[in-house]
Amino acid sequence: MNRIHKKLSEDKKLLSIYFTAGYPEVNDTVPILESLEKNGVDLVEIGLPFSDPLADGPTIQASSTQALLNGMTTQKLFEQLKDIRKTVSIPLILMGYFNPVLQYGVEAFCKECNEIGIDGCILPDLPLAEYNAHYRAIFEKYNLINIFLITPQTSQERIHAIDEASNGFIYMVSSASTTGAQEGFGNEQTTYFNRIATMDLKNPQVVGFGISNEATFNAATKQAKGAIIGSAFIKMITENGISGIPKFIRSIRPL
């Protein structure tokens, strides 16, 4: 059983953290992962930095730019993660744009993920149809779960198609926006969360985009299985560094 499936079967709401690999310092990747696990985070999205992150807001853009300046590459990330399964056991998902994966070679990338113990990928600009036609077999061969996004604008029909193609969880983008913390969720989100909850999908949903604190985490996970915090975490680590992680996690999920 993939670690993602095992985690999803636990009887709790899942807290997931996104961070950009190689940020703030190039060698922070592993210490961040170890601290996240120690502080009770349930799963992690490790961001592969990209020069042109067109679905991201200013915070994640800036962290990507800095990570690339720090010398981060796909190759380097794999080197950093080589022994990660000796110290970290929570599910790990690589999240990034498709071009760097394409340049690495999709099969070589998946093989490397498998050897390291990466459990899944989120590649927002690899569309469903392309994935099904050209890459699905490779992902499956290496036991990698590919996670798809839905948004408030995704049609019911397409949500069902995505549910069908998914095997793990569905990444529910909270609102029509690029990544970045929002003030809170309004009626529109509540309606959307309710609508998805009643669709009886086979895959659980994890909400991302705009989750920044305990209130938004709780609102998002009222019905969904979990929620992902990205920009707010990156802001925190920019200000406080790795030592700020315990306090940040407790502010979302008090002991």
Next chain:
Amino acid sequence: MHDEIKNGITRTEQNNSMNYNVNEQGYYGEFGGAYIPEMLYPNVEELRQNYLKVMSDDAFQKEFKELLKEYVGRPTPLYYAKRFSEKYNTKVYLKREDLCHTGAHKVNNTIGQILMAKRLKKTRIIAETGAGQHGVATATVCALMGLECIVYMGAIDIERQAPNVARMKMLGATVVPATSGSKTLKDATNEAIRDWINHPEDTHYIIGSVVGPHPYPDMVARFQSVISEEIKTQLLEKEGREHPDYVVACVGGGSNAAGAYYHYLDNPDVGIIAVEAAGKGIDTGQSAATSALGKVGIIHGSKTLLMQTNDGQITEPYSISAGLDYPGVGPMHAHLFQSGRGEFISITDKASMEAGIALSKLEGIIPAIETSHALAIFETRKFKPDDIVVVNLSGRGDKDLTTYIDYFNL
């Protein structure tokens, strides 16, 4: 070979097996597609499902043609450049897109897309711009239709293209500086895409070239195809045949080139010449010659050739001409390059600037620096005396005066 066309709406099958147009899945050979995040899917899908239907509608065609005639000033002349031809000992015709309203071919596309946006009931228009030509052409049609217009422009380009920024403002557009990344055209495009993600319902994105996710490359090529449609008629009048021996155009993203080639793509008697910006030279690290320096990858939602590192990070191009300063080319051009159908030539800053002066002095036409790249090939690429060579004169040089002044100490 025969293909009958109504503004590129229908093309009959070719007898040779290679197809240079887009297929059902949105690909030109292996290039194209729609590599977009799910947030953009509904907008792009809405466009994909509707664009051919809308464009083939008679009322749409009538309105489009009328505006091209009455507002843009089409047809633009196909001018036989006598002195330029004598200099290079061949027959050169200039397709005068520089005489379009707003000074470049860009407006053919923005007229088409603003009508498309209205048919799709969009009330807010966004665009990216490099040199500012596409931004001006978009601001112009938004003023014409009374629609809100937001133009993203790299902070660096805002500085080097100040007159066009002022024009956009006069036309009522809001110009938003793109301050991310390298602060030029690719970043302006990223910002426009982010805006579209944040406004999924009321907004149409008028892309300025044959780039971006399917159906944009095909839609923009069809709107620009009026260029080669006119060349056919005009050449028939002047030379007794519809096709030249060569069509030459500069390629940034490739929209003026796509329009000039469009009706000749499947005619093997017509040589297709694409001219890219070599910048300071292909091997200097300061270049925008994508066919020479690019590899297959994904940029702005399209699988195409682009300049990138081994790690797949998109690199910063360089050209003296802001309109050619783009790290990719449209998927149609990637396919023309890869299949060998197109001949790709790259021209340095220096050669292009000199060609700009040459045309000014020989013909009394000051070309845009983008266009000067296409004119520069005659120095090295030799043609036969009776070859008919059509150069797409994509734009006029007014916007580039300060660059010409600084370069030549005029």
